[in-house]
Amino acid sequence: MSITFSQPFAEPKGSPIRELFPYLSLPGMISFAGGYPSPSLFDSEGLRDAAAEALTAGGVAFQYGSTEGDVSLREQLSALMAHRGLDCPSGRILVTTGSQQAFDIVVRVLMNRGDVAYVETPAYPATIQALALAGTRIVQVPVDSDGLNVATLEEMLRAACPKDRPKILYTVPTFSNPCGTRLSLDRRERLVQLALEFEFVIVEDDPYSELAFTDERLLPIYAVASRCVTPEQNPVVYLSSLSKTVAPALRIGWMVASPAVLRRSAIAKQTMDLCTSPVSQAIAASYLASGRYPATVASACAEYGRRMSTMATALQSHLGNRVQFDKPTGGMFLWGRMGDGIDPTRVFKEAVDLGVVYVPGHAFYASNPDANTFRFSYAAPDCKQIETGVARFAEALEKAGSALANSD
Numbered sequence: 001m002s003i004t005f006s007q008p009f010a011e012p013k014g015s016p017i018r019e020l021f022p023y024l025s026l027p028g029m030i031s032f033a034g035g036y037p038s039p040s041l042f043d044s045e046g047l048r049d050a051a052a053e054a055l056t057a058g059g060v061a062f063q064y065g066s067t068e069g070d071v072s073l074r075e076q077l078s079a080l081m082a083h084r085g086l087d088c089p090s091g092r093i094l095v096t097t098g099s100q101q102a103f104d105i106v107v108r109v110l111m112n113r114g115d116v117a118y119v120e121t122p123a124y125p126a127t128i129q130a131l132a133l134a135g136t137r138i139v140q141v142p143v144d145s146d147g148l149n150v151a152t153l154e155e156m157l158r159a160a161c162p163k164d165r166p167k168i169l170y171t172v173p174t175f176s177n178p179c180g181t182r183l184s185l186d187r188r189e190r191l192v193q194l195a196l197e198f199e200f201v202i203v204e205d206d207p208y209s210e211l212a213f214t215d216e217r218l219l220p221i222y223a224v225a226s227r228c229v230t231p232e233q234n235p236v237v238y239l240s241s242l243s244k245t246v247a248p249a250l251r252i253g254w255m256v257a258s259p260a261v262l263r264r265s266a267i268a269k270q271t272m273d274l275c276t277s278p279v280s281q282a283i284a285a286s287y288l289a290s291g292r293y294p295a296t297v298a299s300a301c302a303e304y305g306r307r308m309s310t311m312a313t314a315l316q317s318h319l320g321n322r323v324q325f326d327k328p329t330g331g332m333f334l335w336g337r338m339g340d341g342i343d344p345t346r347v348f349k350e351a352v353d354l355g356v357v358y359v360p361g362h363a364f365y366a367s368n369p370d371a372n373t374f375r376f377s378y379a380a381p382d383c384k385q386i387e388t389g390v391a392r393f394a395e396a397l398e399k400a401g402s403a404l405a406n407s408d
């Protein structure tokens with residue numbers, strides 16, 4: 001029998017990052033590829049205690065839970081949000097199965113086929129994938145070293161005819177994936193004004209803001225907007241996650257949004273998984289209540305800061321001006337560009353042969369990629385592996401360069 005698939009799944013594209021997985025298990029391979037937290041930073045002892053507590057708490061963790069999420073976890077998340085400068089009662093938080101599910105829900109609830117989504121570009125590939133599967137029209141908005149280029153966005157909005165205006169704009173404003181950049185407060189304020197003027201929803205994806213290497217903190221865009229509008233009128237849907245700070249295996253994400261968006265999102269989630277695993281939620285709630293979270297985040301910031309500096313120094317000393325990059329001030333990613341006149345596909349192949357894998361930049365574009373770009377994650381490899389990996393990458397560039405010269 002031949003199966004007729006639904007239109008989006010007739011010829012679907014898989015995640016370009018997940019397609020790199022087979023390389024990761026090759027012996028001796030150093031990975032700068034996935035946005036994996038460092039296993040050495042998981043607070044195993046704290047998580048073990050939290051799990052023991054969760055599993056002995058009268059069996060509720062083994063039952064179905066409410067779609068909106070466990071009450072005590074939502075209270076803990078509300079306190080965590082307040083610490084980030086975002087005040088919202090626990091009733092305005094929807095717990096999701098990773099923030100990835102939260103984004104999928106937003107797309108379901110807000111986007112019809114053919115609707116326009118503005119996406120900062122380069123962008124987190126799973127966002128592009130979710131929007132493409134939903135049949136939306138993706139319009140790329142450029143970024144610079146301060147994040148989303150809000151002046152260009154404004155020009156685009158003013159030039160667009162009503163049918164081409166966006167319903168949503170997606171951004172990772174704090175330590176972006178893939179660029180590691182941070183949107184300035186001025187730009188956050190202007191972005192909110194534009195959202196209110198042109199009536200689009202800002203999807204603020206924020207898994208990385210606590211992984212800061214400096215003391216400077218910026219308010220989430222949601223909080224910037226709530227200075228001038230009521231929660232009902234807030235144009236921002238805020239998404240976050242415990243994946244990068246506690247453990248991705250918990251699959252705990254959440255959404256903060258207006259009551260109208262939240263109610264519809266809970267209904268969308270009912271058909272996806274009824275509720276996020278109550279076992280995971282109970283472990284997360286116990287862990288956050290244990291008071292260990294701030295120290296865990298502080299050691300992650302210190303270690304990731306060290307690893308980022310090691311990577312930046314190694315790139316500088318091995319490659320000098322043959323690659324350009326900005327040093328990130330937080331998060332997990334360094335975005336770079338190799339000079340023109342080199343074949344990036346060849347560099348990637350040579351790098352894999354030499355034992356280092358990373359994500360080629362084309363994965364982060366919906367169209368017209370700048371193929372000479374690349375994303376390195378410094379989170380999972382230790383400093384020694386980072387130095388070896390960068391040396392291998394430099395050798396790969398050298399080999400690809402001489403192969404090109406020989407073919408001239």
Ligand SMILES: Cc1ncc(COP(=O)(O)O)c(C=O)c1O
Binds near residue numbers: 124
């Ligand atoms: C920007 C961004 N959003 C969302 C996610 C998904 O995170 P989660 O594990 O919470 O689903 C990631 C994971 O890499 C990410 O980088």
